[in-house]
Amino acid sequence: MIRYDHKKMKTKIDVFTIQPPMLETLESLLDFKDFKSESILYYEGQIPIVAYFVREGQIDLLKNNRKRMSLHRGQVLGLKELVNQQSSGVQATVRPNSIISFIDLTTVKEILKRDASDSIRTALNEVLSSPFVF
Amino acid sequence: MQKTNSNKGSLHCKDCPSRENGIFCAMELASLEDISNHKVTNVYKKGQTLFVQGNHPFGIYCVSSGNIKVSKIGSDGKESIVRIVSAGDILGHRSLFTDQFYSATATALEDTKVCFIDKKYIMKTISENPEVSLEIINKLSRDMGAAESRITSMHQKNVRERLAELFLLLKDTHGQKLDDGRWKLDLKLTREEMATMIGTANETLIRFISEFKDAGLIEQEGKTIFITNEAELLEWANVNY
Structure with a gap:
């Protein structure tokens, strides 16, 4: 958990980090994209079109064009918003030379229908039930 | 949170x-x-x-x-x-x-x-x-x-013909027929954007838009363009189909 002071308001931001060995399992299963240059993944007020998972590099989260925090290896972005169809309160920008995995809504729905003992389903459910809402 | x-x-x-x-x-x-x-x-x-x-x-x-x-x-x-x-x-x-x-x-x-x-x-x-x-x-x-x-x-037409063709294309895709017979182009493009669409310089485009206005083919109210003489515009576009 990370705390940031923003003007007079204290904003609490929680980010879910996938831990080994699930980290390696997901890395072997998910497609990834190498971002050579900076790129906006989604804007403030939008629903992410896929969920993102940082393999290498960094994703910056901005509000009102001010950087609020950065996500690094193993951290997940946008899954909760994608599944719940909620707009994000921040803009997500991937930094140059980052490798980002992604998981689409159809795949997420398929995984969530799997048997309760499925380890990937368990991991996704953990992310979805975590307190952060980025 | x-x-x-x-x-x-x-x-x-x-x-x-x-x-x-x-x-x-x-x-x-x-x-x-x-x-x-x-x-x-x-x-x-x-x-x-x-x-x-x-x-x-x-x-x-x-x-x-x-x-x-x-x-x-x-x-x-x-x-x-x-x-x-x-x-x-x-x-x-x-x-x-x-x-x-x-x-x-x-x-x-x-x-x-x-x-x-x-x-x-x-x-x-x-x-x-x-x-x-x-x-x-x-x-x-x-x-x-x-x-x-x-x-x-781009290969066969001059800038005047290409601009006339662009207006006709925008009329088909974004045109609104008005009661007075004119067509309102319901799309706000900058001059720069229009210039890139027909492969010419901004200054050239502005010069030809003035020519089109003087000839009574188009009118402009603010940033909105109206087509006033479609038949003549077709002639200018040199459309042969």
Whole structure:
């Protein structure tokens, strides 16, 4: 958990980090994209079109064009918003030379229908039930 | 905790104002319900990009309302507008099917509502619904026809003819027939954007727009252009079909 002071308001931001060995399992299963240059993944007020998972590099989260925090290896972005169809309160920008995995809504729905003992389903459910809402 | 809002802009496919022009127009309501459960609806403000040249395609975009320019940036940093995408059109399908990176950038020209459907779901929908495949083939064929016409115009027509042709194209795609017989072009493009669409310099375009106005082919009120003499514009465009 990370705390940031923003003007007079204290904003609490929680980010879910996938831990080994699930980290390696997901890395072997998910497609990834190498971002050579900076790129906006989604804007403030939008629903992410896929969920993102940082393999290498960094994703910056901005509000009102001010950087609020950065996500690094193993951290997940946008899954909760994608599944719940909620707009994000921040803009997500991937930094140059980052490798980002992604998981689409159809795949997420398929995984969530799997048997309760499925380890990937368990991991996704953990992310979805975590307190952060980025 | 950082708050997020439920998406007020969410749109059911059956209620989409552009459904009749879209690739899912022939589908039954039950199928549309399933699509609605597998898509993400977002509003892109003017100037925001849906995707950028060189990015990886995740799926296709269906435009519900608004206009989007698809442009390429050259090695000199200059922008060339490839086409304008409007309500009912799809975006990103070519890169999706060829599994290539986006070859162009898509930018909202105004506040634009767009639905995104991921690759896995759209491929399943296409395989199960031949009518969707036919609609996509239809769109691809039209795009190819427009691209061929554009190449021909660039090679065979002068700037005056190309500008007349652009006005006629915008009349077909974004024209509103007014009671006084004029056509209002319901799309606000900057002079620079229009210049890139016909492959000329900004100054040249401005000079020809003045010529068109003087000849009574078009009128301008603020940033809005009206076509006042379509028949003469056809002559000027040297359209031979």
